Amino acid sequence: xxxxxxxxxxxxxxxxxxxxxxxxxxxxxxxxxxxxxxxxxxxxxxxxxxxxxxxxxxxxxxxxxxxxxxxxxxxxxxxxxxxxxxxxxxxxxxxxxxxxxxxxxxxxxxxxxxxxxxxxxxxxxxxxxxxxxxxxxxxxxxxxxxxxxxxxxxxxxxxxxxxxxxxxxxxxxxxxxxxxxxxxxxxxxxxxxxxxxxxxxxxxxxxxxxxxxxxxxxxxxxxxxxxxxxxxxxxxxxxxxxxxxxxxxxxxxxxxxxxxxxxxxxxxxxxxxxxxxxxxxxxxxxxxxxxxxxxxxxxxxxxxxxxxxxxxxxxxxxxxxxxxxxxxxxxxxxxx
Numbered sequence: 101x102x103x104x105x106x107x108x109x110x111x112x113x114x115x116x117x118x119x120x121x122x123x124x125x126x127x128x129x130x131x132x133x134x135x136x137x138x139x140x141x142x143x144x145x146x147x148x149x150x151x152x153x154x155x156x157x158x159x160x161x162x163x164x165x166x167x168x169x170x171x172x173x174x175x176x177x178x179x180x181x182x183x184x185x186x187x188x189x190x191x192x193x194x195x196x197x198x199x200x201x202x203x204x205x206x207x208x209x210x211x212x213x214x215x216x217x218x219x220x221x222x223x224x225x226x227x228x229x230x231x232x233x234x235x236x237x238x239x240x241x242x243x244x245x246x247x248x249x250x251x252x253x254x255x256x257x258x259x260x261x262x263x264x265x266x267x268x269x270x271x272x273x274x275x276x277x278x279x280x281x282x283x284x285x286x287x288x289x290x291x292x293x294x295x296x297x298x299x300x301x302x303x304x305x306x307x308x309x310x311x312x313x314x315x316x317x318x319x320x321x322x323x324x325x326x327x328x329x330x331x332x333x334x335x336x337x338x339x340x341x342x343x344x345x346x347x348x349x350x351x352x353x354x355x356x357x358x359x360x361x362x363x364x365x366x367x368x369x370x371x372x373x374x375x376x377x378x379x380x381x382x383x384x385x386x387x388x389x390x391x392x393x394x395x396x397x398x399x400x401x402x403x404x405x406x407x408x409x410x411x412x413x414x415x416x417x418x419x420x421x422x423x424x425x426x427x428x429x430x431x432x433x434x435x436x
Contacts, residue, residue, distance in 0.1 A: 235295065
């Protein structure tokens, strides 16, 4: 086969050649919050557990990965249970990144999801695409053919021509990998339904078996009916995309020192810590002080915005020649 033919085989059917992956951190490379969890919320950047029995699972960074990848997310059942409610591993896509899909309109585009997965149990697993309100959904399945083996999966579907789909900085589209949700979420497969549905009857329930596990990486969502090779990008580029939603202030061991002179301590004073990346929205911020010489700092929400965190002094020394504080850690959370 000629090189030209090989190139043509890998071209997308719609959209652009670069920046075609609508998933951020699909290779599970960025883990700003840590690498091991047993709770709901975000784990690998942009990836979250949304489960009524979240503490019955562990969620960890793993070095088990298919060729060409370094990391995956490992999800394992630590306490088996019979699910009666929702159990999902989820990715939320910002609406502003989905305008070209024309979701909810008659001209809605086809979309293709591809990913690498490894699981301890064979069979059909449920996965669903839903809107932000979880009242319009497309449940479907993918099949694990061999246990404990990396397999590449591709799902192509017609975009929804009805329903409400945000194109703002809110959630435009949710993708939910089922971990064993209850039967109330079962629905017809491979069709859009106007209901809160996300599973297909008879699919594997990961949470029903202790030590059952599922690994996920190489996730790509693109416009069109064709799956193209995973779009690798520099780590720095992925990190900056993630920092639009979450940023920590101690990456690289940075310490922030803030001081003020005697005579300024009788009133409130304000400082701003600039973010590396403009946030999706005004974030919720936290700070940790490693040193306090008569200067207690607190986050000032009214002075915080998408570009900076506002701080003010809650106390200050009245007799010292200076007041000083050092921040060893801070977070800015603007996740969807």
